[in-house]
Amino acid sequence: xxxxxxxxxxxxxxxxxxxxxxxxxxxxxxxxxxxxxxxxxxxxxxxxxxxxxxxxxxxxxxxxxxxxxxxxxxxxxxxxxxxxxxxxxxxxxxxxxxxxxxxxxxxxxxxxxxxxxxxxxxxxxxxxxxxxxxxxxxxxxxxxxxxxxxxxxxxxxxxxxxxxxxxxxxxxxxxxxxxxxxxxxxxxxxxxxxxxxxxxxxxxxxxxxxxxxxxxxxxxxxxxxxxxxxxxxxxxxxxxxxxxxxxxxxxxxxxxxxxxxxxxxxxxxxxxxxxxxxxxxxxxxxxxxxxxxxxxxxxxxxxxxxxxxxxxxxxxxxxxxxxxxxxxxxxxxxxxxxxxxxxxxxxxxxxxxxxxxxxxxxxxxxxxxxxxxxxxxxxxxxxxxxxxxxxxxxxxxxxxxxxxxxxxxxxxxxxxxxxxxxxxxxxxxxxxxxxxxxxxxxxxxxxxxxxxxxxxxxxxxxxxxxxxxxxxxxxxxxxxxxxxxxxxxxxxxxxxxxxxxxxxxxxxxxxxxxxxxxxxxxxxxxxxxxxxxxxxxxxxxxxxxxxxxxxxxxxxxxxxxxxxxxxxxxxxxxxxxxxxxxxxxxxxxxxxxxxxxxxxxxxxxxxxxxxxxxxxxxxxxxxxxxxxxxxxxxxxxxxxxxxxxxxxxxxxxxxxxxxx
Numbered sequence: 001x002x003x004x005x006x007x008x009x010x011x012x013x014x015x016x017x018x019x020x021x022x023x024x025x026x027x028x029x030x031x032x033x034x035x036x037x038x039x040x041x042x043x044x045x046x047x048x049x050x051x052x053x054x055x056x057x058x059x060x061x062x063x064x065x066x067x068x069x070x071x072x073x074x075x076x077x078x079x080x081x082x083x084x085x086x087x088x089x090x091x092x093x094x095x096x097x098x099x100x101x102x103x104x105x106x107x108x109x110x111x112x113x114x115x116x117x118x119x120x121x122x123x124x125x126x127x128x129x130x131x132x133x134x135x136x137x138x139x140x141x142x143x144x145x146x147x148x149x150x151x152x153x154x155x156x157x158x159x160x161x162x163x164x165x166x167x168x169x170x171x172x173x174x175x176x177x178x179x180x181x182x183x184x185x186x187x188x189x190x191x192x193x194x195x196x197x198x199x200x201x202x203x204x205x206x207x208x209x210x211x212x213x214x215x216x217x218x219x220x221x222x223x224x225x226x227x228x229x230x231x232x233x234x235x236x237x238x239x240x241x242x243x244x245x246x247x248x249x250x251x252x253x254x255x256x257x258x259x260x261x262x263x264x265x266x267x268x269x270x271x272x273x274x275x276x277x278x279x280x281x282x283x284x285x286x287x288x289x290x291x292x293x294x295x296x297x298x299x300x301x302x303x304x305x306x307x308x309x310x311x312x313x314x315x316x317x318x319x320x321x322x323x324x325x326x327x328x329x330x331x332x333x334x335x336x337x338x339x340x341x342x343x344x345x346x347x348x349x350x351x352x353x354x355x356x357x358x359x360x361x362x363x364x365x366x367x368x369x370x371x372x373x374x375x376x377x378x379x380x381x382x383x384x385x386x387x388x389x390x391x392x393x394x395x396x397x398x399x400x401x402x403x404x405x406x407x408x409x410x411x412x413x414x415x416x417x418x419x420x421x422x423x424x425x426x427x428x429x430x431x432x433x434x435x436x437x438x439x440x441x442x443x444x445x446x447x448x449x450x451x452x453x454x455x456x457x458x459x460x461x462x463x464x465x466x467x468x469x470x471x472x473x474x475x476x477x478x479x480x481x482x483x484x485x486x487x488x489x490x491x492x493x494x495x496x497x498x499x500x501x502x503x504x505x506x507x508x509x510x511x512x513x514x515x516x517x518x519x520x521x522x523x524x525x526x527x528x529x530x531x532x533x534x535x536x537x538x539x540x541x542x543x544x545x546x547x548x549x550x551x552x553x554x555x556x557x558x559x560x561x562x563x564x565x566x567x568x569x570x571x572x573x574x575x576x577x578x579x580x581x582x583x584x585x586x587x588x589x590x591x592x593x594x595x596x597x598x599x600x601x602x603x604x605x606x607x608x609x610x611x612x613x614x615x616x617x618x619x620x621x622x623x624x625x626x627x628x629x630x631x632x633x634x635x636x637x638x639x640x641x642x643x644x645x646x647x648x649x650x651x652x653x654x655x656x657x658x659x660x
Contacts, residue, residue: 095120
């Protein structure tokens with residue numbers, strides 16, 4: 001699955017992470033995805049962005065999914081290569097010699113990862129320790145933190161992990177865990193254990209359990225989310241907030257009713273519980289102020305839930321599964337005798353779901369359409385296509401990792417969009433209105449004709465491609481038409497991928513087939529500037545397609561499409577103005593009706609465009625024009641729109657309004 005946690009325990013693997021694999025580029029898949037998204041954008045209304053109640057904290061399962069399938073990989077005993085506590089690269093090893101113990105008190109810092117192995121013991125007692133790396137407790141090693149603060153800052157969320165495996169154990173008592181205000185990971189593997197007693201967590205924790213580990217929590221604030229899987233044993237007592245994920249593997253089943261999780265006095269599920277088929281984990285929760293319930297059903301599982309309130313369902317797609325998913329929506333209630341998915345039994349009877357999350361993995365090929373989800377994450381070698389789908393972030397974010405390919409066409413996001421591992425993520429003709437667009441590890445993120453509020457960031461060895469045309473929806477023949485936009489490739493500080501080489505622009509009469517160059521090769525990248533100026537002399541009035549092709553130094557390319565309507569030459573010399581005191585457009589914002597009033601000028605044409613430049617309303621008035629009109633906008637999705645009013649004295653009055 002994602003990062004393959006056990007393998008990153010090996011120092012040689014850690015160093016190898018800085019080198020991307022041999023050059024590969026899914027050119028055909030990218031071309032097809034961009035063409036399909038463009039066609040969809042021409043035939044569909046802009047994706048509405050329904051308001052989803054703010055839910056804090058936000059769940060995320062990415063780090064657990066990274067390791068679940070690979071924890072059984074044989075890991076060589078690393079202690080044979082340990083000769084000292086430090087390898088000279090700020091990596092600290094405890095266990096280099098027999099009975100090796102390190103006691104830390106007071107203020108202390110380590111500028112890299114920490115390995116506690118070979119029955120070594122690391123003790124923090126009345127300490128404030130800053131750790132700039134992951135912490136691994138392996139091979140019967142022990143970590144004890146008593147009356148201490150462990151400060152493990154992160155550059156981005158889920159950068160750092162506390163990993164226990166091979167009989168390693170961790171005791172955190174009477175202290176604080178601080179990950180710099182960002183969500184982080186605990187991972188328990190094999191027969192390892194973590195015990196938490198009276199600890200304050202400043203940030204949300206995602207804990208994965210793999211094999212037969214033990215996780216015990218007593219007296220905490222927000223412990224975060226815990227994934228129940230395999231033969232794990234989990235005990236949660238006297239805790240403010242916990243989210244318990246119930247993994248349901250292929251061919252296993254759960255027929256269940258969850259209790260009210262507010263001021264929960266007791267909850268228990270064991271392999272012997274009535275309604276449980278095949279599950280091997282044990283969980284007990286006592287005296288919790290808030291317990292949230294969640295499911296992780298695999299394809300081929302049998303899940304029937306009744307009379308319950310579910311915080312989340314995170315559906316797994318495994319093996320060679322190939323299916324279509326549509327119509328799922330966050331904050332929905334279900335009472336259906338049939339299954340909600342074709343590849344498994346998933347029946348919800350009088351049951352509500354706050355957040356849907358979808359996780360294609362292995363070699364699956366999944367198509368997701370017309371859904372409102374909290375998180376969608378693709379991993380392994382999965383191929384995921386998302387059309388007309390809104391990801392609101394209530395379950396995490398939108399990501400592709402490992403060697404997967406994930407494509408979002410004509411979608412909307414109010415969450416982070418991120419490529420990871422060596423994965424490819426494509427957001428084409430999308431809107432990212434609340435969240436960052438980033439690449440990490442050695443991945444590639446493509447933002448094609450997509451709007452982003454924040455400047456994208458390329459971390460580590462990643463690359464981020466940005467290609468966008470922001471040209472006006474209408475212009476005129478025999479004119480010089482500026483075409484603003486962006487064409488560049490961001491490279492992370494360790495990137496060994498591709499780099500920006502050049503871009504070109506072409507046009508065609510829409511649907512005519514032949515493309516004509518607007519420019520030659522332009523070798524200077526553009527970030528929110530003028531791509532070129534298009535000379536429309538001699539062209540006929542009509543609808544034109546404009547394409548921006550962005551190339552890297554390997555001659556790989558992506559295409560961003562846009563459309564421009566050229567008005568006839570009879571309108572040459574028309575005067576464009578941003579506002580006119582003689583014309584009023586109100587109310588703004590509006591929910592149902594837009595009133596247009598003119599004191600003297602007559603209006604002969606009305607047009608309204610959405611944020612993507614798509615024409616959503618047009619109206620031509622009789623000869624002579626009108627001085628007032630009322631436009632019904634009640635059916636338009638909420639958002640920002642732009643109007644263009646053509647008057648009888650060859651003026652175009654432009655402005656914008658907000659549809660509530």
